[in-house]
Structure formats: structure tokens, C-alpha cells
Amino acid sequence: MHFEYNEKTTRLAEQLTAFMDKHVYPIEQEYGTxxxxxxxxxxxxxxxxxxxxKARAEGLWNLFMPEEYKPYGAGLTNLEYAPLCEIMGRVLFSSEIFNCSAPDTGNMEVLAKYGSSEQQEAWLKPLLEGQIRSAFAMTEPDVASCDATNIETSIRRDGDNYVINGRKWYxxxxxxxNCKILIVMGKTDPDAARHQQQSQILVPIETPGVTIVRPMSxxxxxxxPVGHAEIIFDNVKVPxxxxxxxxxxxxxxxxxxxxxxxxxxxxRLIGCAQRALxxxxxRVNQRVAFGKPLAKQQSVRESIAQMHCDIEQARLLTMKAADQMDRHGNKVAKDLIxxxxxxxxxxxxxxxxxxxxxxxxxxxxxxxxxAAMYAYARTVRLADGPDQVHMMQLGRSLIEKKAR
Ligand SMILES: Cc1cc2nc3c(=O)[nH]c(=O)nc-3n(C[C@H](O)[C@H](O)[C@H](O)COP(=O)(O)OP(=O)(O)OC[C@H]3O[C@@H](n4cnc5c(N)ncnc54)[C@H](O)[C@@H]3O)c2cc1C
Incomplete structure (x- = not known):
């Protein structure tokens, strides 16, 4: 494994940094107001x-879309994208500027990978153009949603339609x-084998019966202006x-x-952490307390050193996981992910x-x-699977490998 970025990544990283310096950092504080x-x-x-x-005109667009779907994006590998995503992560709202923000990125990948040509035409195309936004609706207030087999929303076939009933949050x-489409997870067959009960279905947000109840903090x-919604699906009919x-x-x-x-x-979190460092x-060079800059205090230097070590460790592990995803696929890379x-x-x-x-x-x-960066980092310990669930799965996988 090489530790230097290749020529393409280096060029894009420079371009992205220049864009952030010119257009994004100067408006960061105002944006929040x-x-x-x-x-x-x-x-x-x-x-x-x-x-x-502006970003699109400079070619800084859909950088996340993996090379297997090259016609849709920049054709970068995960390893090439990692440092770019890190740069975007330095300002919380900036990924959207480059059409690289969650959950649209995941939804676009799903549609590129599994969508029918009609679904791609209707939803992937406008998402890739940045004309609309999307959401992924799995979590429910009434069940422990870290175990997705618990999801209870029903998706019942009725002639040429499915009828959806349930409550989601976050x-x-x-x-x-601009959010126009939801990818909803729910049960089409509660009697099927455990991992065949659930399906995912496209629900335009304006379909009758979809009610946004409240924003969750x-x-x-x-x-x-992105928000996390609580949503009720009450006899929602889609084809x-x-x-x-x-x-x-x-x-x-x-x-x-x-x-x-x-x-x-x-x-993105490595970007947040690096920015914080x-x-x-x-700050510690400028701030003087007890007769000297904070930078001259031994405990401050130790903290700074530890922050650097922690970031470097996580960055290298991210690059290793990205490299394994590129070379062997997401399934093989699951332990590193x-x-x-x-x-x-x-x-x-x-x-x-x-x-x-x-x-x-x-x-x-x-x-x-x-403070906002901290809140984001803290919530990612839950979103996309709580720490304990990943530890349970990683531990199980490592033990099984040794037992073979
Ligand atoms: C800011 C934010 C954004 C989100 N965005 C989305 C979104 O866009 N779409 C969506 O569908 N969901 C979203 N979520 C929801 C997130 O995916 C869920 O919160 C997460 O899957 C956990 O589900 P839960 O909240 O029901 O917690 P529960 O399933 O009730 O779990 C609670 C806790 O139980 C503990 N636990 C679970 N299993 C084990 C175990 N095996 N061993 C030990 N302890 C365990 C963990 O500490 C866990 O945090 C978001 C959440 C947040 C905070």
C-alpha cells in the first residue's frame, strides 16, 4: 500500500482546498444564521x-460515486475519494455543495446499483443533477431499530399498488x-424467513398519507435546513x-x-477532527494565561500530540478499509469498515x-x-449502527475466522 496520494487525488485535493478557502470558510459563520x-x-x-x-462548473461534483458507476460520477476509487471527503468534512454543510452529502450519496448508490431504468430516470437523474434531495426511512420509535429485523412498518400488496403504514423518526x-423522495424500509412478508421479511420501496414525499409530524433534534x-423528521405513513399507496x-x-x-x-x-469526521486540531x-499560540502562551504548557503540548496521534491512526485505518473495498469489494472489507x-x-x-x-x-x-462538530461526531456513534452493534458483529466475525 502506498501512503502518498496519486496525481489525480492530489490535483483534486488542491482544487477542493482552494474552493473551500475562497468560497466556503468565509461564509461558514454566517451560514448558520x-x-x-x-x-x-x-x-x-x-x-x-x-x-x-460554481462547484459543478469546476468539475467538483458527484466525487463520491464509485468508479464502477463512472458514467454517473467522477470515477474515483474509495481510496481516491477519502482525502477529498475529509476536506469537505472540515465544514459541516459543505458536502452538499459538491453533491456529496448523506443521505443522498447512499440513496444515489442504491439507485445506481439496484434501481430499474424507470426508477433511475425518475429519481437518480435529478439527484445526480442536485435538483432534488432524498431521505432513507428505516428507524422507528417503537422498536430497537439497531436490529433492522425489528422494523415493523407494513408494505402490503393491494393489486397494482403497495399500501404502507408505519411511523419513522430521525x-x-x-x-x-427540496426532499422529494423517500426510500422506505418495511415488511412485505412478516411470515417469511427473518432476513426476507423486509423490502425497500420508493415513496414520493408528496404522496397522500405521508405526514411530517415534527423535526427531531x-x-x-x-x-x-436538512433536519431529521418524524414521519407517519397512513395508508400510503404507491405503484x-x-x-x-x-x-x-x-x-x-x-x-x-x-x-x-x-x-x-x-x-468526514477525520476532517472535523483535523480542523479542530x-x-x-x-489558539494555544495566541492565548496567554499565567504569564505565557498556552502553547508553552507541557499538558497542552501533550494533548496536541495525542490529538495528532489519534487522527493519524484513524486516517490510516480509513485508508486501509477504503483500499480493501476497492480491491476486494465491500463484503470482504466489512470487518475493516x-x-x-x-x-x-x-x-x-x-x-x-x-x-x-x-x-x-x-x-x-x-x-x-x-460545538456543532462535536454534536455531529457524537450522533454518528448511533447513526448507521451504534458502536455496540459494530463491535458485536466485528467480534463475532473475528472469532469465527479463528475457529475455522
Ligand atoms: C442524527 C441522527 C441521524 C439519523 N439519521 C437516520 C436516517 O436518516 N434514517 C434512519 O432510518 N435512521 C436514522 N437515524 C437513526 C439511527 O440509525 C438509529 O438511532 C440507530 O440505528 C439505533 O437505533 P435506535 O435509536 O432505535 O436504538 P436502539 O436500537 O434502541 O439501541 C439503543 C442502544 O442499545 C445498545 N445496544 C444495541 N445492541 C447492543 C448489543 N448487541 N450489545 C450491547 N448494547 C447494544 C446500543 O448502545 C444502542 O445505542 C439517525 C440517528 C441520529 C441520531
Missing amino acids: LFSDAHNQWRTPKVMEELKQ ISGAMNE AMNMLDE VENIILGEGRGFEVAQGRLGPGRIHHCM DMACE AAIKIVAPKMACRVIDEAIQMFGAMGTSQDAPL
């Missing part, structure tokens, strides 16, 4: 649409005005053609989306927490991005 009144809360601001056009992206933040891949194949579809989605969160290094999903969010929480400490009160305030 654009959603303060109810009228604007869930509306994508004009500045986002302008930045998307559905990221569904509050946004995460760590007391609403994440405007049978909306099922993805076929009845009972929900887990197969879920596997297709989760590997890349998980590692993308880790790449960069900011901390600057689980490992990085266990390591990166906790690492980011620790590093950002240390940076907040060095910043004093300002670290917790609206004048620094650290």
Missing part, C-alpha cells in the same frame, strides 16, 4: 445553490423543502413498480448502501472535546464550529 426564522428554516439558502453551480434530510440541534430490486430483498439493498455510507461518515494549534466505524466517531469526539477545552467558553459558542 440563515435559518433563524420559521419561513427559512427548511429552505436551502440561495448561497448553497450558487455554490453548487429521517435525515426529510425536513428540507439531535444533541439539541435541529440541523437546519408496485416502486419496489427496489424486489420483495423480501430489503437487507440486500441495505448492505449495498451501508458500507460506503459508513466510511464516508468516518472520512488545526484550530487548537492556532466495522473497525473504522467503531474508531472514527469516538476519536472525533475525543479530539473535538479537547479542542473545545483549549478554546475555553468560545469553544462551546456560536462563534466557533466546534
Whole structure:
């Protein structure tokens, strides 16, 4: 394994950094203030649409789409994408500028991989163009959703339609005005074998019977203008053609989306953590307490050194997982993907927490991005599978390998 980025990645990383320096960091603080009144809360601001056009004109668009779907994206490998995703992760809202934000990325991959040509025409195309947004609706308030076999929403066949009934929450992206399509997970056959009960189906958000109940906060933040919705499905009717891949194949579809989605969160979190460390290094040079800059305190130097070591470890593990995904596929790479999903969010929480400490009160305030970054890192310990579930699966897999 080579530790240097190749020529293509180096060029794109430079271009992306220049774009962030010129267009994104200067508006970062102001961006957070654009959603303060109810009228604007869930509306994508004009500045986002302008930045998307600029990014697209520069070729910084759909960088996440793996090379196997080259006609749709930049044709990068996971290993080539990792450093770019990290750069985007340095500012929480910036992935959308490059059409690389979750959950659209996972939904686009699902549609590229499993969608029929009609589904691709109707939903993948506008998503790739950045004209609409989407959400993935699996989690339910009434069941332990970390075990997806528990999901209870019913998807019942009725002639040429499916009828959907259920309640979901924490559905990221569904509050946004541009969110037009939901990929919903639910049971088509409660009597089938455990892993063949669930299916995934496309539900246009404006279908009668779909009600957005309320935005859910995460760590007391609403994440405007994207949001996390609670949604009721009350006798929602969609044509049978909306099922993805076929009845009972929900887990197969879920596997297709989760590997890349998980590692993308880790790449972004490495960006958050690196930014927090960069900011901390600057701050401790400027801030003077007890007669000398904080940078001259031994304990501060130790903390900075530890933050660097933690980030480097997680970055190398991410690159190793990405490399294995590229060379052997997501299934073979599942242990490394689980490992990085266990390591990166906790690492980011620790590093950002240390940076907040060095910043004093300002670290917790609206004048620094650290508190929002911490909230994001903390929620990724739950989203896309809680730490314990990945540990359970990784532990089981490692023990089974030794027993063979
Ligand atoms: C900000 C945010 C965004 C999200 N976005 C989405 C989204 O877009 N779409 C979507 O469908 N869902 C989304 N989720 C939901 C997320 O995927 C679920 O919260 C997660 O799968 C856990 O399910 P649960 O909340 O029902 O917790 P539960 O399933 O009730 O689990 C609770 C806890 O039980 C413990 N636990 C579970 N299994 C074990 C075990 N084997 N050993 C020990 N302890 C265990 C873990 O600590 C776990 O956190 C989001 C969540 C957050 C916070």
C-alpha cells in the first residue's frame, strides 16, 4: 500500500482546498444564521445553490460515486475519494455543495446499483443533477431499530399498488423543502424467513398519507435546513413498480448502501477532527494565561500530540478499509469498515472535546464550529449502527475466522 496520494487525488485535493478557502470558510459563520426564522428554516439558502453551480462548473461534483458507476460520477476509487471527503468534512454543510452529502450519496448508490431504468430516470437523474434531495426511512420509535429485523412498518400488496403504514423518526434530510423522495424500509412478508421479511420501496414525499409530524433534534440541534423528521405513513399507496430490486430483498439493498455510507461518515469526521486540531494549534499560540502562551504548557503540548496521534491512526485505518473495498469489494472489507466505524466517531469526539477545552467558553459558542462538530461526531456513534452493534458483529466475525 502506498501512503502518498496519486496525481489525480492530489490535483483534486488542491482544487477542493482552494474552493473551500475562497468560497466556503468565509461564509461558514454566517451560514448558520440563515435559518433563524420559521419561513427559512427548511429552505436551502440561495448561497448553497450558487455554490453548487460554481462547484459543478469546476468539475467538483458527484466525487463520491464509485468508479464502477463512472458514467454517473467522477470515477474515483474509495481510496481516491477519502482525502477529498475529509476536506469537505472540515465544514459541516459543505458536502452538499459538491453533491456529496448523506443521505443522498447512499440513496444515489442504491439507485445506481439496484434501481430499474424507470426508477433511475425518475429519481437518480435529478439527484445526480442536485435538483432534488432524498431521505432513507428505516428507524422507528417503537422498536430497537439497531436490529433492522425489528422494523415493523407494513408494505402490503393491494393489486397494482403497495399500501404502507408505519411511523419513522430521525429521517435525515426529510425536513428540507427540496426532499422529494423517500426510500422506505418495511415488511412485505412478516411470515417469511427473518432476513426476507423486509423490502425497500420508493415513496414520493408528496404522496397522500405521508405526514411530517415534527423535526427531531439531535444533541439539541435541529440541523437546519436538512433536519431529521418524524414521519407517519397512513395508508400510503404507491405503484408496485416502486419496489427496489424486489420483495423480501430489503437487507440486500441495505448492505449495498451501508458500507460506503459508513466510511464516508468516518472520512468526514477525520476532517472535523483535523480542523479542530488545526484550530487548537492556532489558539494555544495566541492565548496567554499565567504569564505565557498556552502553547508553552507541557499538558497542552501533550494533548496536541495525542490529538495528532489519534487522527493519524484513524486516517490510516480509513485508508486501509477504503483500499480493501476497492480491491476486494465491500463484503470482504466489512470487518475493516466495522473497525473504522467503531474508531472514527469516538476519536472525533475525543479530539473535538479537547479542542473545545483549549478554546475555553468560545469553544462551546456560536462563534466557533466546534460545538456543532462535536454534536455531529457524537450522533454518528448511533447513526448507521451504534458502536455496540459494530463491535458485536466485528467480534463475532473475528472469532469465527479463528475457529475455522
Ligand atoms: C442524527 C441522527 C441521524 C439519523 N439519521 C437516520 C436516517 O436518516 N434514517 C434512519 O432510518 N435512521 C436514522 N437515524 C437513526 C439511527 O440509525 C438509529 O438511532 C440507530 O440505528 C439505533 O437505533 P435506535 O435509536 O432505535 O436504538 P436502539 O436500537 O434502541 O439501541 C439503543 C442502544 O442499545 C445498545 N445496544 C444495541 N445492541 C447492543 C448489543 N448487541 N450489545 C450491547 N448494547 C447494544 C446500543 O448502545 C444502542 O445505542 C439517525 C440517528 C441520529 C441520531
